[in-house]
Amino acid sequence: MAVSAKQQPVAANRAGTERPASAYVGTxxxxxxxxxxxxxxxxxxxxxxxxxxxxxxxxxxFPPQILPEQWRFDNWIRVWNFTIPxxxxxxxxxxxxxxxxxxxxxxxxxxxxxxxxxYAFARIRFPGRDLIFTAIIASMAIPAAVTLIPGYxxxxxxxxxxxxxxxxxxKLIVPVGILMLTQFFRSIPKELEEAAYIDGLGRFxxxxxxxxxxxRPALLTFAILQFQGSWNDFVGPLLFLQRPQLMTLTVGxxxxxxxxxxDLTAIxxxxxxxxxxxxxxxxxxxxxxxxxxxxxxxxGQ
Amino acid sequence: xxxxxxxxxxxxxxxxxxxxxEALTGYLFIAPYLIIGGIFTYGLLLxxxxxxxxxxxxxxxxxxxxxxxxxxxxxxxxxxxxxxxxGNAFWYFVIVTTFQTIGAILLAxxxxxxxKGIRFFRTMLYSPSVASSVVISLIxxxxxxxxxxxxxxxxxxxxxxxxxxxxxxxxxxxFGVASAPNFLRGPSVAWTAIMVMNIFTTIxxxxxxxxxxxxxxxxxLYEAASIDGAxxxxxxxxxxxxxxxPVIALVLILGTIGTFQVFDQAYVLTEGGPLKTTLTPTLLIxxxxxxxxxxPEAAFGAAxxxxxxxxxxxxxxxxxxxxxxxxxxD
Numbered sequence: 001m002a003v004s005a006k007q008q009p010v011a012a013n014r015a016g017t018e019r020p021a022s023a024y025v026g027t028x029x030x031x032x033x034x035x036x037x038x039x040x041x042x043x044x045x046x047x048x049x050x051x052x053x054x055x056x057x058x059x060x061x062f063p064p065q066i067l068p069e070q071w072r073f074d075n076w077i078r079v080w081n082f083t084i085p086x087x088x089x090x091x092x093x094x095x096x097x098x099x100x101x102x103x104x105x106x107x108x109x110x111x112x113x114x115x116x117x118x119y120a121f122a123r124i125r126f127p128g129r130d131l132i133f134t135a136i137i138a139s140m141a142i143p144a145a146v147t148l149i150p151g152y153x154x155x156x157x158x159x160x161x162x163x164x165x166x167x168x169x170x171k172l173i174v175p176v177g178i179l180m181l182t183q184f185f186r187s188i189p190k191e192l193e194e195a196a197y198i199d200g201l202g203r204f205x206x207x208x209x210x211x212x213x214x215x216r217p218a219l220l221t222f223a224i225l226q227f228q229g230s231w232n233d234f235v236g237p238l239l240f241l242q243r244p245q246l247m248t249l250t251v252g253x254x255x256x257x258x259x260x261x262x263d264l265t266a267i268x269x270x271x272x273x274x275x276x277x278x279x280x281x282x283x284x285x286x287x288x289x290x291x292x293x294x295x296x297x298x299x300g301q
Numbered sequence: 302x303x304x305x306x307x308x309x310x311x312x313x314x315x316x317x318x319x320x321x322x323e324a325l326t327g328y329l330f331i332a333p334y335l336i337i338g339g340i341f342t343y344g345l346l347l348x349x350x351x352x353x354x355x356x357x358x359x360x361x362x363x364x365x366x367x368x369x370x371x372x373x374x375x376x377x378x379x380x381x382x383x384x385x386x387x388g389n390a391f392w393y394f395v396i397v398t399t400f401q402t403i404g405a406i407l408l409a410x411x412x413x414x415x416x417k418g419i420r421f422f423r424t425m426l427y428s429p430s431v432a433s434s435v436v437i438s439l440i441x442x443x444x445x446x447x448x449x450x451x452x453x454x455x456x457x458x459x460x461x462x463x464x465x466x467x468x469x470x471x472x473x474x475x476f477g478v479a480s481a482p483n484f485l486r487g488p489s490v491a492w493t494a495i496m497v498m499n500i501f502t503t504i505x506x507x508x509x510x511x512x513x514x515x516x517x518x519x520x521x522l523y524e525a526a527s528i529d530g531a532x533x534x535x536x537x538x539x540x541x542x543x544x545x546x547p548v549i550a551l552v553l554i555l556g557t558i559g560t561f562q563v564f565d566q567a568y569v570l571t572e573g574g575p576l577k578t579t580l581t582p583t584l585l586i587x588x589x590x591x592x593x594x595x596x597p598e599a600a601f602g603a604a605x606x607x608x609x610x611x612x613x614x615x616x617x618x619x620x621x622x623x624x625x626x627x628x629x630x631d
Contacts, residue, residue, distance in 0.1 A: 061448070235565065268443060
C-alpha cells in the first residue's frame with residue numbers, strides 16, 4: 001500500500017477527464033483548498049515559533065500580534081539556562097541529551113532484533129511459527145494502559161524506578177516492527193538469498209549480508225517512526241523517570257509547564273526545543289514517513 | 302490412492318537433521334521476542350491481573366499482599382470518579398473518532414490527485430502528526446488562553462481550558478429540560494477544546510492510511526461506473542466508500558484504542574479539571590497507582606485498568622464485526 005504519485009491512475013480525477021473545463025475548475029478549487037488547509041495545519045507551529053521571540057508583555061497583549069516587535073533571543077537563552085536548586089547544571093541540555101540517546105538505543109535495538117525475528121518468520125520453517133506470529137499480532141490488541149501504568153508495581157519490585165531499564169528492556173523488540181518487517185521480507189524475491197545460502201553463508205550470514213542490505217528503505221522507515229515514537233513518548237518516562245535530572249524532554253517540558261504556568265514564552269520555547277528536531281527529521285525524510293505509515297498503519301506506537 | 306487404516310498408517314517421517322537445524326535457527330532468531338514478550342507483555346499482563354485481586358499498594362511496605370477477591374472490581378464500579386472518567390472517555394471516543402475518521406477520508410480524497418506540488422501539500426498537511434502530544438498541548442495551552450489567538454480569531458472571550466459548562470446544556474434548555482445527569486449534558490467546554498486539538502493532530506495520521514488505500518483502488522472501476530453514469534459524488538458513495546471499508550474499520554479500531562486511553566493531553570493541560578470534566582480513566586489509574594493526591598492503591602488501579610481494557614476490546618470486536626466486511630470487488 002505504498003503511497004506514490006505515479007503508479008496508479010488517479011481515481012478522483014477520472015470523472016472529469018471528458019470535461020476539460022470542469023476539470024480545470026476542479027483543479028483550481030483543489031489547489032485553493034490545499035493551500036488554505038496547509039496554512040491552517042502549519043499555523044500553530046509558526047505562531048508559537050514567532051511567540052518565542054516576544055516579551056511577556058507582548059505575549060499577553062490583546063489583540064495578539066503575529067510578529068514580535070523585535071527579534072529577541074532572551075527567552076531561548078533563559079530556557080536553555082533553566083536550573084533548579086536540587087540539580088547541578090542546566091536541565092534543558094540534559095533533557096535533550098536523555099531523549100536523544102534513549103531514542104537512539106531503542107531504535108538500534110529494535111532494528112536488529114525485529115529484523116532478525118521478522119527474517120525467521122518470513123523465511124525459515126519451524127513448528128509453531130504461524131501460531132507465534134498470530135500471538136504477536138494479537139498482543140498488539142492489548143491496550144497499553146492496562147500493563148503500562150499498573151506495571152509500575154512490577155518495575156518497582158525490580159528496582160527499576162528512576163532508571164532507564166523500563167524504557168529500554170521491554171522495548172528491545174516490538175510487535176509492530178516484527179509485523180512490518182516480516183511483510184517487507186515476504187515481498188522481496190528469495191532468489192538472491194537462496195544463492196547465498198547454497199554458497200554456505202548460513203542463515204545468519206544470509207540475513208546479515210543479503211537480506212538486511214536489501215531492506216534498507218524499510219529499515220530506515222521503521223527507524224524514523226520508532227525514533228519519533230521514543231522521542232515523543234510521554235507516559236513511560238513520566239512513570240519511571242521522576243528525578244528531574246533523569247527526565248526526557250517531554251516529561252521535562254510538562255514539569256517545566258507546572259513550574260512556570262504563567263511564563264508563556266518559556267513554555268513555547270520548551271515546546272519548540274521538543275518539536276523542531278522532529279520537524280527537521282520529518283522534512284528530510286518525509287517520503288519515508290508517508291510510505292511507512294501507510295504500510296505499518298501504526299506509526300510510532 | 303492407498304487406503305490406510307489406523308494400524309497400518311505409516312509413522313510420521315522423522316524430521317531430517319537439516320530440518321531440525323533449520324527449526325533451531327528459527328527459534329534462535331525469535332528468541333529475543335520469546336523472552337522479552339514473554340516477560341514484559343504476557344508475564345506482566347498476568348501479574349497485573351493477579352494484583353487486581355489483591356490489596357497491593359505501590360509503596361508495598363510491610364505485609365505481603367492479601368487476596369481480596371473481586372472487591373477491587375466491585376469498588377471500581379461504585380467509585381464516582383471512575384464512572385465520571387468513563388463518561389468523559391466515552392464522549393471523547395464518540396466525538397474524536399467520528400470527526401477524525403471523516404476528516405481523514407476527506408483530506409485523503411483531496412490529496413489523492415496527480416497535480417503539481419502534491420508532494421509538498423502532503424508533507425505540509427501531515428506535519429501536525431509529527432509533533433508529540435506534549436508539544437501540541439503546550440502550543441494549544443497558549444492558543445487557548447483567554448487573551449489568545451483562538452478567542453481573537455473567533456471573536457469570543459472564553460477561558461477554554463477552565464470552562465466546566467457542558468456543551469449540550471443550551472440544547473437541553475431549548476427543550477425545556479431543567480436538570481439532567483452530567484453524562485447526558487455532554488462533555489465540558491474544556492474537554493471539547495482538548496478534543497478539537499486532538500482531532501487536529503490525528504486527522505493527518507489517519508489520512509495517510511486512507512490515501513494509501515485510495516491509490517490501491519483500480520481505475521477501471523471508476524471507468525465502468527462512469528459508463529453507468531456514476532461520477533463524482535455518486536462514485537464516491539458507491540465505489541470509493543465501500544472499498545475503503547476495511548481501512549475505515551482499522552482506523553475506527555485504532556481510534557477507539559487511542560481515545561479510551563487518552564492521557565497526555567489531560568495530564569499536561571488540565572490535570573483532570575475543571576470539576577473533573579477532563580478526568581480520564583488512565584489519569585485516574587495513574588493517580589491511584591502512584592498515590593498522587595491519594596493513598597497509593599496499585600491493586601485498585603489494576604482492576605480499573607482491566608475494566609477499561611475489557612471495554613476497549615468489546616467495542617473493537619463490535620467494530621470489527623459490523624464495519625470490517627470484506628469487499629466484493631476483489
